[in-house]
Amino acid sequence: MPLRPWSRDAVPVATGSEASAFDRAAVERGVPERSLMESAGRAAADLAMRLAPEGPVIVVTGAGHNGGDGVVAARTLAARGRSVRIVAVGARPDPDPLLHGWVVPVRRVDDPADWPADAIPGSAALVIDALLGTGLRGEPRPLQAAAIRAMVAAAEAGVPVLALDVPSGVVADTGACPGPSVRASATLCFGWPKLGALLEPGRARAGRVVAAEIGFPPSDDAFGACLLTPAWAARVRPRRDPVTHKNRVGAVTVVGGGEGMAGAVILAARAALRSGAGFVRIVSDAANREVAQTTLPDAPFVPLDSLDAVDDAIARSGAVVFGPGLGTGEGRETLVERVLAHDRPAVIDADALNLLAEGRPFDVESLIAPRAPRLLTPHPGEMARLLGVSVAEVEADRPDAARRLVARSGATVVLKGTPSLVASAGRPLGLSSLASSDLAVAGMGDVLAGSAGAFLAQGAPACDAAGLALLYGARAAHLTGLGAGLAASDVPEALPRALGEDAAPHTDLPFPWLTLDLDAPR
Ligand SMILES: NC(=O)C1=CN([C@@H]2O[C@H](COP(=O)(O)OP(=O)(O)OC[C@H]3O[C@@H](n4cnc5c(N)ncnc54)[C@H](O)[C@@H]3O)[C@@H](O)[C@H]2O)[C@@H](O)CC1
Ligand SMILES: [K+]
Incomplete structure (x- = not known):
């Protein structure tokens, strides 16, 4: 099973506005716009020839620079002997200077009420969507909406669509689709993947996301987000010293x-062991002693009403995972107070979050400026309770919800979902690159919390621990080969294989300009 997505490291991710500001700054410092567009269009032609090695190509162009990229791609394909036609939606110069004198048939369409049925024939081998990029403002106007609908119809008839920079109709800042939007089989992003192609609903429209280096200056710290990839994980994950002992490699x-x-604590504890923790203790209701010790004899058991023993267990640990299956019944406040009084890195999950959401005994604001890193791992329902908003409001702007909880708690936050997000003060928002519907199964949150606890205990900063747990958990799930039949308890057993994989990430795209190759969501 090839390791995907392919990248060299974490990949910077730009909102449409950041990309436009960066474009302008690059041009101001003397980077010629035409040379960027030339590289963009040529990369698009390379990918188009790979996706459709033969047969006619239709390029749908808009009036802006996204359309310009499309014209360069059309000219490059024509110069390489391919049959290509432009469908020009809205004004472009005639003849277009970007054609460099090559003759490419152009069909102009100006009337939204009269979209020509044969403009995009079902016999086309590929449609290139160069209608709207980062310049989209508001809902597509009637003419562009008609062009988008024609591209959707072509996709539904089985013609692959390659979107340039972002599928037309998708807002590059947010992934929102205020009107009709293109369904692409692949999206080629210029410079950096656009946030809107990675967040739902834009992600589902973008298909496979490929990014190309096109001659931009370095983007150091220019963007607010980055994609966490297997190559990143392999670089930052903690590794054991050859000479060590069980307490030095992470006690949880x-x-x-x-x-x-x-079940919840057992899953978390097993995930911690399988993520490389050297010593794992379980603190749980006394009634769970027998099942815990029978199922996981490796983990010493401490009853959670023996508060002094709980203190002792935590004091001997490098990290605490607090909350899986805890319950929010009477008396839990005392435990919250006791556990969080410790100067220990902690993953705060599930019912521990629900207790904080109810202010029992204090709320998340009291976590600010802790002496040790805190990692909060809410799903959208828990996030909604913590912020005092509806789940719909959380889902409407997930990055904003994650950042708001960071501001309120001072902690690092994982907002679970598609994709899961990692937010931390002063760091770009991390997006997990390994989302899959297979992970939608009860208990995955417990596995994530346990695994993150193990990485914290091994010395990873909270945001790295979160990203590592997300990526290795998802990869482990994939390696089981169980697909939709996956149970959370399968994942810890596959974690060592995921962590031990020495395969380099793989791509079948042989392009020197390639910076990211991310599969379509499954
Ligand atoms: N500026 C640069 O340095 C580079 C830009 N590049 C390309 O340029 C794109 C951005 O170019 P632009 O800023 O010209 O923007 P776009 O080409 O994305 O869109 C602008 C065009 O869309 C129209 N438009 C905006 N909102 C609309 C709506 N709601 N309904 C219908 N039409 C609408 C505008 O009237 C304008 O004609 C990027 O996505 C990328 O593809 C690349 O060529 C790389 C270099
Ligand atoms: K586009």
Whole structure:
């Protein structure tokens, strides 16, 4: 199973506005706009020839620079002997100077009420969508909406669509689709992947996301987000010294599991062990002792009402995982106070978050300026409770919700979902590159919390621990080969294989300009 996505490291991700500001700054410092467009269009022609090695290509162009990229791609394909036609939507110069004198048939369409049915024939081998890029403002106007609908119809008839920079109709800042939007089989982003192609609903429209180096200056710290990839994980993950002992490689205490909820702590504890922790303790309801010790004899058991023993377990640990299956019944406040009084890196999950959301005994603001890193791992429902908003409001702007919880808590935040996000003060927003519907199964949150706890205990900063747990957990799930039949308890067993994989990320795209090759969502 080839390791995907391919990249050299984490990949900077630009919103449409950041990309436009960066474009302008590059041009102001003397980078010729035409040379950027030339590289963009030629990369598009390279990818088009790979996606459709033969047969006619239709390029749908708009009036802006996205359309210009499309004209360069059309001219390059024509110069390489391919049959290509432009469908020009809105004004472009005639003849277009970007054609460099090559003759490419152009069909102009100006009337939204009269979209020619044969403009995009079902016999086309590929449609290139160069209608709207980062310049889209508001809902596509009637003419552009008609062109988008024609491209959607072509996609539904089985013609592959290659979108340039962002599928037309998708807002490059947010992934929102205020009107009709193109369904691309692949999207080629110029310079950097656009945030809107990585966040839903834009992600589902973008298909495979490929990014190309086209001659921009370095982007150091210019953008607010980055894609966390397997190549990044392999670089930052903690590794054991050859000479060491069990307490030096990460001791974790998992605190959770009210009566009858032993499964959650066992999953988290097993995930911590399988993520490389050298010593894992379980603190849980006394009623769970037998099942915990039978299922996971490796982990010493401490009953959670023996508060002095709990203190002792935490004091001996490098990190705490607090909350899986905990329950929010009476008396839990004392435990919250006791556990969070420790100067220990902590993953705060599930019912520990629900207790904080109710201010029992204090709220997330009291976590600010902790002496040790805190990692909060809410799903959208828990996030909504913590912020006092609806789940719909969280889903409407997930990066904003994650950043707001960071501002309120001072902690690092993982907002689970597609994709899961990692937010931390002063760091770009991390997006997990390994989302899959296979992970939508009960107990995956417990596995994530346990795994993140293990990376924290091994010395990773909270944001790295979060990203590592997301990526290795998802990769482990993939390696099981169980698809939609995956159970959370399968994942810890596959974590060592994911962590031990020495395969380099793989791509079948042989282009020197390639900076990212990310599969379509499954
Ligand atoms: N400026 C640069 O340095 C580079 C820009 N590049 C390309 O340029 C694109 C951005 O170019 P532009 O800023 O010209 O913007 P676009 O080409 O994305 O869009 C602008 C055009 O869309 C129209 N438009 C905007 N909102 C609309 C709506 N709601 N309905 C219908 N039409 C609408 C505008 O009237 C204008 O004609 C990028 O996405 C990328 O493809 C690349 O060539 C790389 C270099
Ligand atoms: K486009």
